[in-house]
Amino acid sequence: MIAELISVGTEILLGNIVNTNSAYLAEKCALLGLSVYYQTVVGDNEERMEEVINTALNRSDVVILTGGLGPTQDDLTKETVSRVMGFPLIEDAHTKEMILQYMEQYKNNNSKRRITDNNFKQALVPQGALILDNHNGTAPGLIMEKNGKTAILLPGPPNEMKPMFEEEVFPYLRKKQPETIYSQMVKICGIGESQVAEDIQDLIENQDNPTIAPYAKTGEVHLRITARAENEKECKKLIKPVVRELKSRFGKNIFATDEDKSLEEAVVDMLKDQKLSLSLAESCTGGAIAARIVNVPGASQVFARGYVTYTNRAKRKCLGVKKTTLKMEGAVSSKCAKEMAKGGCLISGTDICLSVTGLAGPGGGTDKTPVGTVFMGCYYNNKTVVREFHFSGNRNKIREQAVAHALAFLRDCMLEGIEKKD
């Protein structure tokens, strides 16, 4: 089955935002065994959108459109697809009710927000379409089927689109697919993308069924192993030896073999399993590691508190970093990272404390401490481990990498500690 992705939005055409929706949907389609031959971006223009939709429906079986479902005059996706496919628009009482509920809830926050007539434009749906409730916004998703062709309309904001896809579209598409496709994820941290690519080159060159596809994320590499067979059991049988081989090659660097498990979740799970409490002492990452940990529901069971000690004074007052350390070695130093971790652990009364101090730039770099230098400390079992990193890229890129590597470092320290305890 051939799928095609259409993103609607002037924002993408103007380059205001990167089209992450297409990457997300393309990955999901690959997972479902759908072949994607084309992705298109078009603006909120009736004529051009119609042309793109017609072309897509001609050459593909399933067309997934994102964006252009908003309440404004500009938003034309639903209207245009309905006209092209010959569906009349009617008001849907359930959708209207959903919108009212969502808006009422939202209204309480800010008296300036009002329910406008525009919002009710979103309650119009193509007659006969499958309606997908939106729990994170006002635009419902829609699935329209006619003459063996399927159009799937999803809202543009990723936080509305993704849950809707996971909950409703994924199972819907899976049912349409005759062949069973099954895939298993192997997630790796602490090894670079090109190293992983080199380490599995022999496997990838000789692959047929299953296939291995690498996806590089910041500080992580995900390998998706996909098999096609008559049923899930046969697929799993094909996948098993490949996963075993990858485990023997990457060992402890594999943090998850679960599609949905994030690195922070793996870290929180490990803390829970070992009954360890965590505190954080962040400087250059500015709370972003804490925010990743708190992404995990139930993180409060293990995460006690975090300090964002952005100034030297805060490092001294909150964490007890010594004045001489800051003066002699500087805030971006191995010694400072060490004292931050130990001080944070003692004052928090937690079992483990992770510290990060570094220079994200753009200014402030020296020959000794260039921009991108980051020191991380981990205090655990009465001792501190410190590691030095050198990241490249702009301020954001450096901080993002620091966050991902900090989580991997924390995991490493726990693994080592656990080994020693055993």
Added chain:
Amino acid sequence: MIAELISVGTEILLGNIVNTNSAYLAEKCALLGLSVYYQTVVGDNEERMEEVINTALNRSDVVILTGGLGPTQDDLTKETVSRVMGFPLIEDAHTKEMILQYMEQYKNNNSKRRITDNNFKQALVPQGALILDNHNGTAPGLIMEKNGKTAILLPGPPNEMKPMFEEEVFPYLRKKQPETIYSQMVKICGIGESQVAEDIQDLIENQDNPTIAPYAKTGEVHLRITARAENEKECKKLIKPVVRELKSRFGKNIFATDEDKSLEEAVVDMLKDQKLSLSLAESCTGGAIAARIVNVPGASQVFARGYVTYTNRAKRKCLGVKKTTLKMEGAVSSKCAKEMAKGGCLISGTDICLSVTGLAGPGGGTDKTPVGTVFMGCYYNNKTVVREFHFSGNRNKIREQAVAHALAFLRDCMLEGIEKKD
């Protein structure tokens, strides 16, 4: 002049990588005043690529293709465009020399890389094309002109494509463009997207030159006003009254009129202007507000420290929240937010402290305190202001909204305080 972007690559079709090239090129085209109506992604397949190129050359003046210029059999972009446009391929001595030089240099770094016959495939160029030297790889860029249409072929890797675009393609396209385009951004916080859309509907309905385009972000709405005229001065003259009108309609909710200024930057600037130091006391946002503040280079001038007090114990120990408050009112309460802000301010010795405590879910909701309830406190000038919010959506959505609204709330409190002082 109409431009169209085509990205060639199976990695994008499979969702292995996000198509950042298109976002980059789209932004540059907008800056050059080129209208981009379509972006397409196609794989390394001759037939489908030919179809896409023909369509693009039909409907657009300039077609920019990235990717598929590599040395392997799979790479077909140059061959296909040349055939479609009727250019024969010939070997170019200069390009061959460039490739040899690059490969020799590269060989030293990595003994595994060899110069293969494949590489000389890259020395074949369309006869009469403009050749763009690649200083970061082996594939030259190409510009081909025929019958009033232009095809620009660029390598796929961003670190090869971007310098080539900046150095050669940008000046080439600027020369082709007779009209000047200029745009100005107006960024709004604290008002919802549909409210803003309604408030400017009359302006949008009657617009011609300049145009107003709204972009919704979490907790923000951006309006881009774009004018076309003979020169920049004329453009600015057209834009000025529109910006004045928007200022009179949205007043203090406008936090920036600068393309690159983020909400956190506006907040940091305001702190700097008023010479105020900031501390943060976060619970449900888990350090994400601090991370936003630290996005701003030089934030250390005003941001002293942040507390991520995720447990009740941490709220008591770090911020001095009273045991009775936590017991009687709970951690998600107006009183707790108030005590967090005041306690955080006093212990940090800062001028202002913002606190956030709420329930991001998915579990833990009650009738009195449903999931999505967030209290924010701001201690400033010896008094605390508390505001209650109710956000909807999943855990991440609730936290994202809380972060954006916290920044807007902090800005509000400062604006009010400043007014009172005057």
